[in-house]
Amino acid sequence: MAYLPLRTVGLPDASDRFFDGWLEQVEARLAAPGADWYRFTRDLLFEIWYPGLGDYDGLIEDPATPAGTRAALLSLDPRNVTLEPEYYADVDAERYARVKPLHWLWQSFDRSPLGGGNVHLGVRFRRILAHHLFARCGRNFKAFQFVEFSYGYNLEVGDDCVVHRHVLLDDRGGITLGNRVSISDYANVYSHTHSIVDQKEVTNARTVIEDDVRITYHATVLAGVRVGRSGMVGAVAVATKNVRPYHVNVGIPAKSIRVKPDAPPEAYVTERVVQHHTREG
Numbered sequence: 001m002a003y004l005p006l007r008t009v010g011l012p013d014a015s016d017r018f019f020d021g022w023l024e025q026v027e028a029r030l031a032a033p034g035a036d037w038y039r040f041t042r043d044l045l046f047e048i049w050y051p052g053l054g055d056y057d058g059l060i061e062d063p064a065t066p067a068g069t070r071a072a073l074l075s076l077d078p079r080n081v082t083l084e085p086e087y088y089a090d091v092d093a094e095r096y097a098r099v100k101p102l103h104w105l106w107q108s109f110d111r112s113p114l115g116g117g118n119v120h121l122g123v124r125f126r127r128i129l130a131h132h133l134f135a136r137c138g139r140n141f142k143a144f145q146f147v148e149f150s151y152g153y154n155l156e157v158g159d160d161c162v163v164h165r166h167v168l169l170d171d172r173g174g175i176t177l178g179n180r181v182s183i184s185d186y187a188n189v190y191s192h193t194h195s196i197v198d199q200k201e202v203t204n205a206r207t208v209i210e211d212d213v214r215i216t217y218h219a220t221v222l223a224g225v226r227v228g229r230s231g232m233v234g235a236v237a238v239a240t241k242n243v244r245p246y247h248v249n250v251g252i253p254a255k256s257i258r259v260k261p262d263a264p265p266e267a268y269v270t271e272r273v274v275q276h277h278t279r280e281g
């Protein structure tokens with residue numbers, strides 16, 4: 001195995017300075033006392049999606065504006081869209097309404113030519129939103145493109161966490177990520193489940209991913225599962241039960257195949273003894 005830490009990739013100085021300035025403006029406007037996040041989102045998306053088009057309200061009112069264009073313009077305003085979590089009966093409507101514009105801004109930014117795969121700008125832009133959107137967001141949070149959340153306000157994130165492309169963090173029942181957690185592309189972490197008899201019967205259970213855990217590509221962690229410190233869920237695995245600290249669990253349902261070589265002695269408790277007392281896999 002080769003040791004391959006990430007490279008540093010630079011931008012031309014002038015662009016770098018411009019992006020810094022723009023992000024500072026975004027940060028300041030979101031943090032301003034009494035900031036109207038709905039209006040801010042609408043105006044920013046108008047700039048990003050329709051550069052140079054001029055006056056938003058004028059275009060909406062102008063009978064010459066084609067109906068499809070008007071629909072697209074109206075949809076920039078978070079008040080004119082609905083998002084899936086709003087339909088969940090357990091949503092805290094007031095809390096969700098507060099963060100809804102930031103969900104819409106995050107999603108729409110990611111789909112824009114500006115946001116897209118632009119890592120340098122995108123990671124820092126999303127970090128600004130995350131600090132307002134999540135219950136808690138630690139230092140250096142890094143989210144790549146197309147990450148989705150349910151409520152956002154039930155998500156706690158520690159320091160130095162990385163969430164890769166197309167990850168779903170369903171924080172309906174709450175998700176806690178410790179420090180230095182990495183969640184790889186296309187992974188899903190759930191915190192709610194439905195009765196097999198009546199789909200409308202929902203159980204919410206907080207899912208906890210402890211410090212230094214890696215949830216790897218396309219893996220799924222089900223509601224209420226705790227992945228112990230330095231644990232790992234292998235590619236495409238489905239963690240239906242707790243993962244013990246320092247264990248590497250793979251398969252469906254995920255089972256421990258090994259203990260990491262740097263584990264402390266207590267990580268080597270036999271599976272049979274642990275399962276007798278808990279529901280660990």
Ligand SMILES: CC(C)(COP(=O)(O)OP(=O)(O)OC[C@H]1O[C@@H](n2cnc3c(N)ncnc32)[C@H](O)[C@@H]1OP(=O)(O)O)[C@@H](O)C(=O)NCCC(=O)NCCS
Pocket residue numbers: 182184214216217232233234235236237248249250251257258
């Ligand atoms: C979890 C993982 C690291 C295990 O690697 P490993 O410790 O080297 O394990 P091995 O390759 O020696 O495999 C041990 C056994 O588990 C099986 N196995 C390994 N990974 C598996 C997986 N994801 N799903 C099902 N079975 C798996 C192997 O087939 C092997 O089975 P066998 O003993 O019957 O032959 C690896 O499979 C994995 O999922 N890597 C994901 C890539 C990654 O690191 N992503 C992180 C990005 S941040």
